[in-house]
Amino acid sequence: MSADWIAAFGMVLSAAFVVVASLALLTAWQSRRPEARVSLFTADQLATVFLFDGDRLLDATPTARSLLPEGEDGRAWTGLLARLGPMFPGLGQMLEGLPVAGQMMIASDPSVVPPMILQGEHLTGLTRLTMIDSSVEQRQGVADSAAMTALQHEVLAQRAVLARAPVLMWREAEGGRVIWANHAYLIRATELLPVGEDLSWPLPKLFEGPDGSAGRLTRIKLQMQGGAEWFDLVRVPMGDEVLCYALAANSAVQAESALREFMQTLTKTFADLPTGLAIFDRARVLQLFNPALVDLTSLSPDFLISRPTLSSVLDAMRAKAMIPEPKDYRSWRKQLTKLEEEASMGLFEETWSLPGGQTYRVIGRPHPNGALAFLFEDISSEITRTRRYRADLELGQSVIDAVEEAVAVFSQGGQLVMSNLAYANLWNHDPAVLLSDASIGTLCAWWRDHSAPSLLWDDATDFVSSLGDRTPWDGEVRLLDGRLLVCRFSPLAGGATLITFRARTMAEATGPVLEPLGSRLRMA
16 A cells, blocks of 8 residues: 555656646747837727827827828827828817817728728826727628728829829830830820820830930930920839839920020120130139130140139249249239239239230229129230330420420310429429418419409400400519519310410510410500
């Protein structure tokens, strides 16, 4: 009996050990399994229900999640409104008032088949949205039809967008066969069909030519019955197929043609200008120049055609002694930077005296989009004439300064244009300092204040201001220091007047005294 008890006890102990080991293995296996996602709608998996805390998605049923973009839980509220907004008119306004109303119910648009109802509840800060198919009472049918309706609505909307797009779109299979095309493509294909022939499958390929690089624009001309149309072709590979887009480029082609013609017109115009022209873009690269620039700068056309920079052009000009030689190269480089800055502000204008004897006027002007235009004008002959004219004036001034008599020359308008040194010494003033105020009226007033009373100055004013033929005449006036002056008034060419003042000598003082012109006229 004792042996039987021992055997029975051993069997029980073995069974208990097996049970404990099984439980341990089961626990370890369960711990390695991934945790199932906990959902508040575990018992309602077939419904279309969303639960939001503000804009943050807390939970949703599987059918509801199928309506949201994948991997965008953080923007689920925005994505849901974008998906359901077209289906339920006024959804956005009703959701804004839901926290106040507490409940809402909105029917779908009549175009939505089957019709749907969206219920909303706002409790303790949470928003619950439920989609219900009003034509199906069974729960499983509600869930399936809600998701299917939303997907069908999205497909129809995308088809409408593709059909009404003004851009030509089509798909090509291997070999270039057109396997799908939108409405704009089909219209062009129909217009190119012969008279009496209908569009059939396979669809015709409108654009022939090289495929080009993927994603890059290739401009192609399509010859239509009403004229040529230009398109920019974009090809995007998608597996074994290629998505093709043809963007209308007629406006771009016309603009480029107009720009090309305008540039040709400008080029022809600039070619006849004697002024050298150089236009640099915002990167200071030469974009346009005329033949006069080649003649004035002695730069080779090959160098200018290579589109050098502004610094390179000025360096080349300096190498050919076409820029005033600076004292040191470093200051000259700084001057180039200043030149560019001033030209960009429209302030640069200088006169360059070159080592070869030429004189250039250089003007820098800003152009749109940060461009710069430089004008080079040879003013050597103008400078020579100016210098010669200035030398003639200086010579004439030297001549009249050598005359012993005081001389004053007035223009037709009565303005003093010249006087000599003897005049300044006689009347104790130099009218050349204030030529703008040196008129016959102001000078006669000065003469009257420094001489004895006489009608001579009134006659002088009338003579200088009068027009027509005039006869020279003489008159005398006595200065305040007692000297007697002989004044002679002579007409000059162009209506000018010459007045000379000479002190009368002792020998002449015994002769008759000359009366003013006005006095003689009154006595007569």
